[in-house]
Amino acid sequence: xxxxxxxxxxxxxxxxxxxxxxxxxxxxxxxxxxxxxxxxxxxxxxxxxxxxxxxxxxxxxxxxxxxxxxxxxxxxxxxxxxxxxxxxxxxxxxxxxxxxxxxxxxxxxxxxxxxxxxxxxxxxxxxxxxxxxxxxxxxxxxxxxxxxxxxxxxxxxxxxxxxxxxxxxxxxxxxxxxxxxxxxxxxxxxxxxxxxxxxxxxxxxxxxxxxxxxxxxxxxxxxxxxxxxxxxxxxxxxxxxxxxxxxxxxxxxxxxxxxxxxxxxxxxxxxxxxxxxxxxxxxxxxxxxxxxxxxxxxxxxxxxxxxxxxxxxxxxxxxxxxxxxxxxxxxxxxxxxxxxxxxxxxxxxxxxxxxxxxxxxxxxxxxxxxxxxxxxxxxxxxxxxxxxxxxxxxxxxxxxxxxxxxxxxxxxxxxxxxxxxxxxxxxxxxxxxxxxxxxxxxxxxxxxxxxxxxxxxxxxxxxxxxxxxxxxxxxxxxxxxxxxxxxxxxxxxxxxxxxxxxxxxxxxxxxxxxxxxxxxxxxxxxxxxxxxxxxxxxxxxxxxxxxxxxxxx
DNA sequence: AATTGGACTTAGAAAAAGCGGA
DNA sequence: TCCGCTTTTTCTAAGTCCAATT
Numbered sequence: 293x294x295x296x297x298x299x300x301x302x303x304x305x306x307x308x309x310x311x312x313x314x315x316x317x318x319x320x321x322x323x324x325x326x327x328x329x330x331x332x333x334x335x336x337x338x339x340x341x342x343x344x345x346x347x348x349x350x351x352x353x354x355x356x357x358x359x360x361x362x363x364x365x366x367x368x369x370x371x372x373x374x375x376x377x378x379x380x381x382x383x384x385x386x387x388x389x390x391x392x393x394x395x396x397x398x399x400x401x402x403x404x405x406x407x408x409x410x411x412x413x414x415x416x417x418x419x420x421x422x423x424x425x426x427x428x429x430x431x432x433x434x435x436x437x438x439x440x441x442x443x444x445x446x447x448x449x450x451x452x453x454x455x456x457x458x459x460x461x462x463x464x465x466x467x468x469x470x471x472x473x474x475x476x477x478x479x480x481x482x483x484x485x486x487x488x489x490x491x492x493x494x495x496x497x498x499x500x501x502x503x504x505x506x507x508x509x510x511x512x513x514x515x516x517x518x519x520x521x522x523x524x525x526x527x528x529x530x531x532x533x534x535x536x537x538x539x540x541x542x543x544x545x546x547x548x549x550x551x552x553x554x555x556x557x558x559x560x561x562x563x564x565x566x567x568x569x570x571x572x573x574x575x576x577x578x579x580x581x582x583x584x585x586x587x588x589x590x591x592x593x594x595x596x597x598x599x600x601x602x603x604x605x606x607x608x609x610x611x612x613x614x615x616x617x618x619x620x621x622x623x624x625x626x627x628x629x630x631x632x633x634x635x636x637x638x639x640x641x642x643x644x645x646x647x648x649x650x651x652x653x654x655x656x657x658x659x660x661x662x663x664x665x666x667x668x669x670x671x672x673x674x675x676x677x678x679x680x681x682x683x684x685x686x687x688x689x690x691x692x693x694x695x696x697x698x699x700x701x702x703x704x705x706x707x708x709x710x711x712x713x714x715x716x717x718x719x720x721x722x723x724x725x726x727x728x729x730x731x732x733x734x735x736x737x738x739x740x741x742x743x744x745x746x747x748x749x750x751x752x753x754x755x756x757x758x759x760x761x762x763x764x765x766x767x768x769x770x771x772x773x774x775x776x777x778x779x780x781x782x783x784x785x786x787x788x789x790x791x792x793x794x795x796x797x798x799x800x801x802x803x804x805x806x807x808x809x810x811x812x813x814x815x816x817x818x819x820x821x822x823x824x825x826x827x828x829x830x831x832x833x834x835x836x837x838x839x840x841x842x843x844x845x
Numbered sequence: 846a847a848t849t850g851g852a853c854t855t856a857g858a859a860a861a862a863g864c865g866g867a
Numbered sequence: 868t869c870c871g872c873t874t875t876t877t878c879t880a881a882g883t884c885c886a887a888t889t
Contacts, residue, residue: 434877435877435878435879437877437878439878439879444880445879445880446880446881447880447881450880503880504880504881508879571882571883572882572883572884573882573883574882574883574884576881576882581881582881584881584882586882586883614882615881615882616880616881616882617881653883653884654884654885657883657884657885668883668884668885669883669884670882670883670884717873719871719872719873722872723872723873726872825874825875826875827875827876
C-alpha cells in the first residue's frame with residue numbers, strides 16, 4: 293500500500309517538559325576531600341550530587357563506573373577543583389547522601405495537603421503537555437518529560453556505566469508537527485534546534501543523547517491509534533506465519549543437508565529461533581555496549597555439545613547473556629542433523645569465534661522475506677508466544693480449575709519460553725513466610741468453624757427449634773466462606789512461588805495476541821479486569837472491542 | 846556488500862500509588 | 868490513620884529492522 297508510509301495529516305502538541313533546573317545544596321551540606329571541607333562550584337556540585345544519590349547502589353563500587361564518573365566529573369570542574377580533586381577515593385559524599393535521604397524521608401512525612409498540592413501540579417502538567425492532537429484525535433503522549441541529567445546506568449557489564457548524561461536544552465530539541473498546527477514555543481530566551489514537518493514518522497520530539505550518540509524520541513502512548521494499529525498488524529503478521537510455518541519448518545530441515553555452508557548455518561539458526569524463541573542477534577560495536585548476543589551473533593563459547601547427557605542424545609547446552617544481560621541457560625536435545633552441523637560449524641574455531649560465521653541478521657531476514665512477505669526473525673517469537681498461550685489455555689482451563697491460576701500458568705509457560713526473567717523480589721522469602729502464616733491461621737480458623745458447626749448441629753438435633761436450625765445454617769455458611777478464603781490463599785501461594793524469578797508482564801504486553809485472552813475471558817465468563825489492569829485495557833482496547841468468544845489465533 | 850543512521854518495539858528496575866490489616 | 872506490602876506506572880536502556888550511504 294503506497295500511502296502506508298504517511299503516518300498522519302495533522303499533528304499538534306505543546307513540546308516537551310524540561311527537567312527542573314539544578315538547585316544548589318544548602319550551605320550546611322558539606323562535601324569533603326581528603327578529610328577537609330570543600331566548597332564546590334555549582335556545576336561540579338551538581339554532578340557530585342548524582343554520585344551521592346547513588347552511594348548505596350552497587351554501581352558506585354564498580355571500577356568502570358567510578359572511572360567513567362570521575363573522568364566526566366572532572367570535565368565539569370573549575371581549574372582549581374581539577375587540580376585539587378585528583379582521587380575519587382578521597383572524596384566523601386556521605387554528608388550529601390544523608391541530606392538526600394533526609395529529604396526523601398521528609399517527603400514521605402509531608403501532610404496530606406502538601407502531597408495533594410504536588411499531585412495537583414503533576415496533573416496540571418499532564419493536562420497541558422501530556423496530550424497531543426493527531427488527525428482529529430486527542431492522544432496521550434507516552435513520555436513528554438525530557439530525561440533529566442544524571443549518571444548513565446547501563447545493564448550488565450556496560451563499558452560506559454557512570455558516564456555523565458548531560459542536561460538536554462531546547463537548543464538540542466527537534467520538534468516535529470504539522471505545518472498548519474500551532475507550533476510549540478521554546479522556553480523564553482531559547483530556540484529549538486529545528487522545527488520540521490515530517491508526516492512519514494510518528495514522533496513529536498527528538499534529541500541526540502551523548503552516551504551512545506543515539507536519537508531519543510517522544511512518542512505516543514500505546515493506547516493511541518497509531519500504536520494500536522501497528523500492534524494489531526504485528527499479530528496479523530504472526531497469524532500469517534501460522535499458515536505457512538509447517539512449510540517453513542520442512543524447508544529448513546531440508547536445508548540442514550544443503551551443500552552450501554551458508555544455507556546450513558541459516559537453517560540451523562532459524563531452527564533455534566523457531567524452537568527456542570531466540571532473538572535475531574544483530575552485531576554490536578565492540579566496547580560500546582555490554583557483551584550480549586542473540587542467535588546470529590552466538591559464539592562458539594556460548595554452546596557446549598553433549599553427544600549424550602542424562603540419558604538423552606545430542607544435547608546442546610546454551611549459556612550466554614542476551615538482551616539486558618539476562619542469562620540464557622538451557623540444555624536442549626536436538627535432532628542428530630542439527631548436532632552434526634553444529635560440530636561442523638565449530639571445527640577449527642576458537643571459543644571467541646562466531647558460531648555462524650557465514651550468517652548475519654540481514655542475510656537471515658532477506659531469506660525470511662522470500663518465504664513470506666513481512667516475515668522477519670522476531671515474528672517467530674510473537675507467533676510461538678501467542679500459539680503457546682492459546683494451547684496452554686486450552687489445556688489448563690477446565691470447570692474445576694482456578695481460572696486465574698490457569699491463566700497465569702499459561703502466561704508463565706510463554707514467559708519461560710521467551711526467557712523473561714526478573715531479579716527475585718528482595719522481600720520474596722519474607723512475603724512467602726507471611727503468606728504461609730496467613731494460610732496456617734486460616735486453617736485453624738476453619739477447624740474452629742467446623743467444630744462450632746458440629747456442636748450447633750448436635751444442639752439442633754436435641755432442641756429441634758427454628759433458632760437452632762438457623763444457627764446451623766449460618767455456621768454452615770461460615771465454614772464455606774472460610775474454605776473459599778483458604779483456597780484463594782493457597783492458590784495465591786502456588787502462583788507466587790512459581791513466579792519467583794519470572795516476569796509475566798513483558799510477554800503479556802508485547803508477545804501475546806490480546807484477542808486470545810479476550811476470547812478466553814468471554815468463554816469462561818471471567819471479567820476482563822481480572823486479566824488486564826487499566827493501562828493494559830487501554831492498550832488493548834482494539835482487541836477488547838473486536839474479539840469474540842470464538843476467536844482463534 | 847558493508848556500514849551507518851534512524852525509527853520503532855521490547856525490556857527490567859525503580860519509583861509511586863494503592864490497599865488491607867493492625 | 869499509619870504501616871508494610873503489592874500492584875501499577877514511570878523511566879529509559881537495549882534490542883530489531885529498514886533504508887540510505889559509502
